[in-house]
Amino acid sequence: MSNQTSVKMVNKTTLGDKLRTYLKHPGSFIVMLLVMLAAIITFAVLIFLIAYILINGFPHITPSLFSLEYTSENASVIPALVNTIIMTVLSLVIAVPFGIFSAIFLVEYAPRGNKFVEIIRLTTETLQGIPSIVYGLFGMLLFVNALGWGFSLLAGAFTLAIMILPLIMRNTEEALKAVPDSYREGSFGLGAGKLRTVFRIVLPSAIPGVLAGVILAIGRIVGETAALMYTSGTVAQIQDSIMGSGRTLALHMYNLSSEGLYMDQAYATAVILLILVVGINAL
Amino acid sequence: MKSKAWTEKFMQGVFFVAACASVLAVALICIFLFANGIPAMREIGFIKFITGEIWRPNSDQFGILPMIVGSLYVTAGAIIFGVPIGILTSVFMAMYCPKQIYKPLKAATELLAGIPSVIYGFFGLVVVVPLIREMGTALHRVGLVKNPGNGNSILTASLILGMMILPTIIGTTESAMRAVPSHYYEGSLALGATKERSIFRVIIPAAKSGVITGIVLGIGRAIGETMAVIMIVGNQARLTTSILDGIRTLTGNIVIEMGYATGLHREALIATGVVLFVFILIINLCVALLKRGADHE
Numbered sequence: 001m002s003n004q005t006s007v008k009m010v011n012k013t014t015l016g017d018k019l020r021t022y023l024k025h026p027g028s029f030i031v032m033l034l035v036m037l038a039a040i041i042t043f044a045v046l047i048f049l050i051a052y053i054l055i056n057g058f059p060h061i062t063p064s065l066f067s068l069e070y071t072s073e074n075a076s077v078i079p080a081l082v083n084t085i086i087m088t089v090l091s092l093v094i095a096v097p098f099g100i101f102s103a104i105f106l107v108e109y110a111p112r113g114n115k116f117v118e119i120i121r122l123t124t125e126t127l128q129g130i131p132s133i134v135y136g137l138f139g140m141l142l143f144v145n146a147l148g149w150g151f152s153l154l155a156g157a158f159t160l161a162i163m164i165l166p167l168i169m170r171n172t173e174e175a176l177k178a179v180p181d182s183y184r185e186g187s188f189g190l191g192a193g194k195l196r197t198v199f200r201i202v203l204p205s206a207i208p209g210v211l212a213g214v215i216l217a218i219g220r221i222v223g224e225t226a227a228l229m230y231t232s233g234t235v236a237q238i239q240d241s242i243m244g245s246g247r248t249l250a251l252h253m254y255n256l257s258s259e260g261l262y263m264d265q266a267y268a269t270a271v272i273l274l275i276l277v278v279g280i281n282a283l
Numbered sequence: 284m285k286s287k288a289w290t291e292k293f294m295q296g297v298f299f300v301a302a303c304a305s306v307l308a309v310a311l312i313c314i315f316l317f318a319n320g321i322p323a324m325r326e327i328g329f330i331k332f333i334t335g336e337i338w339r340p341n342s343d344q345f346g347i348l349p350m351i352v353g354s355l356y357v358t359a360g361a362i363i364f365g366v367p368i369g370i371l372t373s374v375f376m377a378m379y380c381p382k383q384i385y386k387p388l389k390a391a392t393e394l395l396a397g398i399p400s401v402i403y404g405f406f407g408l409v410v411v412v413p414l415i416r417e418m419g420t421a422l423h424r425v426g427l428v429k430n431p432g433n434g435n436s437i438l439t440a441s442l443i444l445g446m447m448i449l450p451t452i453i454g455t456t457e458s459a460m461r462a463v464p465s466h467y468y469e470g471s472l473a474l475g476a477t478k479e480r481s482i483f484r485v486i487i488p489a490a491k492s493g494v495i496t497g498i499v500l501g502i503g504r505a506i507g508e509t510m511a512v513i514m515i516v517g518n519q520a521r522l523t524t525s526i527l528d529g530i531r532t533l534t535g536n537i538v539i540e541m542g543y544a545t546g547l548h549r550e551a552l553i554a555t556g557v558v559l560f561v562f563i564l565i566i567n568l569c570v571a572l573l574k575r576g577a578d579h580e
Contacts, residue, residue, distance in 0.1 A: 105298035125571065130312070134556055226509035226534070278397075
């Protein structure tokens with residue numbers, strides 16, 4: 001912020017002054033135009049994408065799209081929606097404790113400059129860079145085949161949990177670091193132990209940061225396709241057990257559009273998916 | 284008192300074990316991928332696998348060169364479209380954006396990152412593919428290109444991937460530019476340089492490592508992107524030189540054939556994943572080195 005205010009002070013120019021400078025330096029003017037053009041392209045493309053899908057999709061949202069059973073006639077989204085919710089909850093249940101605990105270890109317990117901490121950082125960054133299809137392959141090899149779970153929501157959830165772990169870790173870590181040391185000292189001074197300090201003082205103050213990580217993770221889970229295709233499978237029905245196979249909304253959307261028979265429903269599903277993601281982002 | 288000390292120790296152990304999870308995950312991913320992929324590479328012959336030009340699983344020909352080239356093509360295309368626009372947009376965000384609209388615009392770039400890849404793919408399928416198809420036909424009619432293509436092409440995938448890597452580049456570049464001390468900029472202005480000259484000759488060179496990190500992260504995202512690409516790139520496993528032709532990427536190869544592959548074919552697909560994984564590890568290493576370099580400066 002200090003950057004901006006100081007810039008203002010140096011740059012107290014009127015519009016006329018600016019125009020005169022640009023007349024003297026046409027190169028700068030062209031560069032400025034390019035910058036504006038690029039910004040306009042970026043935001044115009046985003047607005048066009050959202051508007052296009054909403055405008056073309058809304059008319060296709062019909063009551064039959066929301067029937068409880070998926071049939072080849074209605075291409076209902078409800079089973080996929082239910083599976084998405086189950087998948088989100090399961091993945092979070094697995095990943096959040098691990099993410100928070102490891103962040104606590106990194107910030108509160110690990111000695112500074114420890115080699116092991118370096119390794120954890122490195123692996124977290126590696127995890128963040130791995131593309132979802134590689135997670136999908138790994139999930140298929142480990143959970144579906146080696147552990148013999150078959151295509152199941154559970155296998156998908158474990159795969160996604162590994163994928164979102166770095167997101168939750170990162171955000172929690174940042175939030176824990178932002179808690180002032182005086183909180184900890186105050187707590188110690190009152191005679192609380194380390195554990196009590198962490199759970200009663202530090203973690204509660206870091207909750208907003210943790211939640212930000214969780215929300216990012218939910219967005220990622222809802223939009224994920226490649227990692228789920230060969231782990232949770234593509235059955236379009238509500239399952240009564242987490243060992244059953246079920247497709248999430250994003251995967252449902254992919255199947256609809258790649259089959260090419262349900263373009264109208266694909267548009268409608270895109271609207272629902274987009275609204276979900278925008279909603280999650282707006283939180 | 285004694286039980287309390289015990290709980291402290293116990294929980295410390297729990298935290299430590301949790302912290303090991305990410306290390307364990309990376310180790311498991313490496314072990315499972317390599318253990319399942321390398322035997323196939325050995326059976327096919329590593330050199331033959333990497334440089335083979337023909338992918339025909341039915342006749343036991345497993346050459347993934349077309350897919351490697353395909354991934355490189357679409358990634359290069361994404362860089363060509365995404366990097367200039369991304370960097371210029373981050374200049375706008377860091378230096379030009381009026382304060383009142385900064386917040387919504389920032390949220391918009393974050394939304395760009397949050398939109399699922401199927402949506403991008405779908406958008407490409409219903410908007411960009413027909414556009415490119417018409418363009419190809421028009422060019423073909425004039426006689427500029429030999430093959431008009433059907434719209435599912437390298438160009439289409441490059442455009443969509445260019446869009447998808449924008450938020451990565453904008454985020455990293457913008458924060459790198461903001462981290463440049465403001466007196467650099469002020470000094471440049473005081474010497475009589477225009478705002479634009481100060482930005483492009485002083486701030487961007489100073490933020491160089493951040494800008495490059497952003498580009499490398501963008502490359503990683505583009506090369507690993509799967510669903511959006513297979514929806515719009517045509518997926519023909521072949522070598523081609525026309526950007527209006529379809530091609531198949533490493534990621535696409537895995538997703539398209541994994542559903543029905545068995546035996547050596549299946550292992551060859553996992554080996555494709557290994558090649559992709561190695562690409563990504565190299566990119567990650569570059570990012571880590573760049574970050575370390577930036578810290579030392």
